[in-house]
Amino acid sequence: MGLLGKLVKFLLGPCLKPTTTGGDSESLGPYGVSAVTVGDSALALDLFNFEITSQVPEGLSQHVVSSKKAQANWYRKLVEAWREAQPPPRTAEEEARLVIQTLNRQQKAVEGLLAFYGLPLPHAVVEVPAKLPTSWPQGVQFEFQTLPVDARAVADGDGLAVYVSTADPTESSRVPNEVQMAAVQRAKARAKKNYTKADELHKKITDAGYRVLNIQNEEILARKCRIRLRGIDAPENEMPYGQEAKQELVRLLEGKCLRVLVYGEDQFERTVADLHCNGIFVQEELLKKGAAWHYAAYDQRPEFARWEKEARRRRVGLWASSNPEKPWEWRKHRRGGRS
Incomplete structure (x- = not known):
């Protein structure tokens, strides 16, 4: 035995x-x-x-x-x-x-x-809160894993939308009953080839912030989560080097599952987080590539300042320009009506 x-x-x-x-x-x-x-x-x-x-x-x-x-x-x-x-x-x-x-x-x-x-x-199933790992940076509240990232969900160089499987222990107890029921009814409608009904139910699911994704020929009910990377500020899409910064983030994340360390939410109800991908700390990679500024007003981690300084010295990414405009100043000018 x-x-x-x-x-x-x-x-x-x-x-x-x-x-x-x-x-x-x-x-x-x-x-x-x-x-x-x-x-x-x-x-x-x-x-x-x-x-x-x-x-x-x-x-x-x-x-x-x-x-x-x-x-x-x-x-x-x-x-x-x-x-x-x-x-x-x-x-x-x-x-x-x-x-x-x-x-x-x-x-x-x-x-x-x-x-x-x-x-x-x-x-x-009610999850028992886990003891905070000592490896978490100060201020992290919890972490979760994402499904593979869709390149189309990357909004800019420091923000994206991800999906989290509702079978994940951090999500399973939070799914609204009406979403669970809609997912079950949608599966039954599709089995009967009633695709009109299935589409109506999927709209109900998406309106609630969820989506049914097909991953490796398996349908997965997932919650949508908008993420703002903590501690960095990338050029906006309309700014010089904005599109390059966005593509750098796409290159790092496309098709990969992420480990998300959550600090909280910002004023736009986005999840403020650190991202890790295949052993890579995403903010570190972006700062070293010159794809973002250290956002010191909101994050004082000394390593972030060091990584930005290294990119400045090497004149890579946005630092190839002699005097790149700071994204937060660009946004302030736009709000004030200046071009």
């Missing part, structure tokens, strides 16, 4: 045997157990069986459309996540959270598995 099997046997004991409970039949998973009783043990048993046989449970395909190979890959990830969990899940909510966190970019897999085991749906 493997490590996971011993752990399951020790923790769950007699609960491993599927049990029929009373109550509303709609709340029961395929094993006849509810999320509030021993529904979580059914997943533990299946993970134990998968570790031994490499076989996914019969009946799962009624809840998901992915291939057996894809299903097996999910269970491998879940087995590993269960092993690493300290302590291992003991409640339905903890099991649901493990599934969401392990398969956080595969919305249909998450929803199918939760339905199969009768576990709480993502919006019903």
Whole structure:
């Protein structure tokens, strides 16, 4: 018996045997157990069986459309996540959270598995705030991961829109019920080839700040988030070097998933954040390339001043000009009616 099997046997004991409970039949998973009783043990048993046989449970395909190979890959990830969990899940909510966190970019897999085991749906799982990592800069409130960035969503050299999967643990509990319902109804409408109805429902979703994205042939419900990079100010698009600064940001981010460290919101309700991409600190890269100024009025980090000074010395990017106009002064002049 493997490590996971011993752990399951020790923790769950007699609960491993599927049990029929009373109550509303709609709340029961395929094993006849509810999320509030021993529904979580059914997943533990299946993970134990998968570790031994490499076989996914019969009946799962009624809840998901992915291939057996894809299903097996999910269970491998879940087995590993269960092993690493300290302590291992003991409640339905903890099991649901493990599934969401392990398969956080595969919305249909998450929803199918939760339905199969009768576990709480993502919006019903309340996340426990994590302890702030010591590696976060001072002032960071939380972080999240984005879906791949669309180049068309980059507005200028220091701002863009990103999408965050609602299966992400930081998002799952915040999705409005009406958005969840619209997404489910849209999927049903598309399955019936009622595309007019599906488009109407998608408009309802987008009006609420969400969108259904197709990523690697999988539809993902995601929230739109507008981001303003903290501590830098790039030339506006209409300014000299404005388009070059924008393209530099596109080059860095297009098609990539981002790690977003959030400080708060600005007066335009944009998320003010640090961005990290494939191990690169985006603001550092932009400052060193001369694609932005250090915005010292709002961020006094000494390394930002140092990176700008380095670009000035090398006369790269906007610093190739002998006297580039500061973006904040340009905006002030525009507001005052000056060209």
